[in-house]
Amino acid sequence: MSFREPVRAADEPGGAVDFPPVENGLDYLLSVIELLAHEQDEVTPRQLKYAVLHLQAATEVLLKYRLYLEHWTLVLQNLDVAKAKPNKKMTRAFFSGGDFISCTPLETVERLRSVIGLDISDDEQKQILDLAKSRNALQHYGMTDTDGTIESRTAEVLDFLVRFLDDCLLPELDPADRERVTEDMERIRFGLTKIRSYIARRMERLKDQLAPDEKRTLQCPDCRQWALLAGDPTSCLFCPATTNSQLTAWNYASAILRLPWRSPPPTNDLFSQPSTPPVDPCPDCGADTLVRGAVTAAAPERPTNFCFNCATAFTDLCEICSQPFRAVDEQSTCGNCLSLGSGD
Ligand SMILES: [Zn+2]
Ligand SMILES: [Zn+2]
Ligand SMILES: [Zn+2]
16 A cells, blocks of 8 residues: 655754644544533534544544654655655645555554654543544444543543643644644634533432432443442433443453453454453342442542442452452351351
């Protein structure tokens, strides 16, 4: 694969920095703000769809432009391609899907972190990659997400992008170019607070509803709000996307607690999925829905072992097998170990 419009090195002495990609990225962000920063509570599925697509486009353009400023070859997926090509002036087409294969979202973030040494946290990396996944799902399967999730996730990524622009990208531009985007940046900041206040208004309305159930209220792995009610059925009051307690337990363990899946993949194939989710069988109901280290709204500072199916927290660990169990009469070993011991 080759690209017909090779680009020049951005660090060429005296070479003017091409400005359009930043303007282009901010334009996408303004569109996201227009679509989501609403006074009324209803956003149409079509508005949500374009919000995701435009946020993803903005993220891609802005992150890759920072790579480009370091060295144009960093934007290519296959770095070898660059060797054979003479440097020429970069064109706008380069960033709007030119005739070359650019690096993947994961490669982009990894290069920003490891090659340029930018401070991007694991959480931020995950938010960026999740966004790219939502965008792909949207392209292939249509809009499946409901109101709430997208606003929450958008706010997270927007937060990151504003910081990224302030700390990592805008300082690299000429003062005159920076000046030109000041107004757009202010509109984006203001829009972000409106999206945040929309989320806060909805959570405020859910507060009374959630209050009596704080012992089984957890952070939702989809929308990240503290609005997930575990039990049968498990559902989130903020984004009614989750219903299956087992899937929710898996998602919670991976997305919120960042627990790696157990048992390594059978091959060296990096793309194959490990097959054992990071959950345990519940000592009470037996379902594979017990998550170690889960946190409920009732005790946010005290992680516990929580079953998403029977919505029970097991605070005791067996002295012998260290499995969670329900202690009766201050016993310190679980039923299994107790019966094994008395069998001798
Ligand atoms: Zn949710
Ligand atoms: Zn259970
Ligand atoms: Zn035991």
